Amino acid sequence: MNVHLSDLARIAAAPSRIIAGLMSGTSLDGLDIALCEFTGSGSETKVKVLHFITMPYSQQFKEELKAISFKTQVELQKVTLLNAVIGSYSAKLILEALKIWGYQAAAVDLVASHGQTIFHAPISLHQLEPYPNATLQIGDGDHIAVQTGIITLSDFRQKHIAAGGEGAPLAVYGDYLLLSSTDENRILLNIGGISNFTYLPGGKNPDLVFSTDIGPGNTLMDQFVQLNYPGKYYDQDAAIAKSGTPSPALVKALLAHPFFEQSFPRTTGPELFNLSYLQNAKEVSGQLALSKEDTLASLCEFTAISIVTAIKKAIGDQPFKVYLSGGGMHNPLLVQKIGEGLGFSLNNTADLGIDPDAKEAVLFALLANECVAGGQTDFGHRRGIPGVTMGKISLPA
Secondary structure: OOOHHHHHHHHHHHOEEEEEEEOOOOOOEEEEEEEEEEOOHHHOOEEEEEEEEEEEOOOOHHHHHHHOOOOOOOHHHHHHHHHHHHHHHHHHHHHHHHHHHHHOOHHHOEEEEEEEEEEEOOOHHHHOOOOOOOOEOOOHHHHHHHOOOOOOOOOOOHHHHHHHOOOOOOHHHHHHHHOOOOOOOOOEEOOOEEEEEEEOOOOHHHOOOOOEEEEOOHHHHHHHHHHOOOOOOOOOHHHEEEEEEEEHHHHHHOOHHHHHHHHHHHOOOOOOHHHHHHHHHHHHHOOOOOOOHHHHHHHHHHHHHHHHHHHHHHHHOOOEEEEOOHHHHHHHHHHHHHHHHOOOOOOHHHHHOOOOOOOHHHHHHHHHHHHOOOOOOOOOOOOOOOOOOOOEEEEOO
């Protein structure tokens, strides 16, 4: 037997596994790395987050990613080259993080790499018959495995699509296994570039659990800041948005898209919610002369309303709590508006034992653990959450 397959069998049968989960989102700001210790699988899964760090991307690397991300037409050679570059860069950052933590690569059983999404194309967005749901994450897993010497799982979203889902969001698996409650209805709200939530009804009935994208999280606000405020990548502490006043006409136009009428679960990305979307809404609402401050305030209002509306639609009249994660939880104005819209203050996943900044990286580590050591969990029969194992396995050289 191949020695690496023997290693994989040993890792799968071991009582615990050390897995490094990697996540890089649509904000393109850096690589989140969560070093986790897992015991068990499925409903018996336990995780301890040993270390977490965000390794920032260089300015040049950010610009290269932006040049190929979320565009219908890009230079194919550039995509091909960056697939290898991102894999190698991820390996470099993993090794740097391990050195910071005092870990040898040999002490890590698996790497779970989400990769970098450069285009997400569900049928609801592309509407091209007879083409199926599709998504593309780059950052080759073989490069990570060879350069770190660690068995690597990557490309998780493809199995979800092959089994009937839309490739996103995948948080439902980890949220259900790690963060559901027997007696509390929970909304696990993640505000990244795109906002999404997992609905976890008390009682842990898998047939009632689902995860869905909501719409824009940080992406429109970040894109607008990057275009209009050179040197800034986001509105830190909502300082700019706080100085403006939302335009009701613009907010109404931003909300007037068929996507928001779609049933749950649904999925989207910056392919839809981008500066062209904002420009069209400004034209429709007659707000082309709106100030930058008022525009950013309007985008924050739009994001908050879309989140509050979706949660209320999903939960109905039941009592529930909201637990936040993702970069948007650091936007105080956005969090304030969501809380006001729901009528109560929000918690974050630290209250459930998971660092909210690390949550997505932890969840991909969990998917790797489930692929290698689990795979028998009943995730219910709702559309969009096929009970499948995800991740392609790359072996070291």
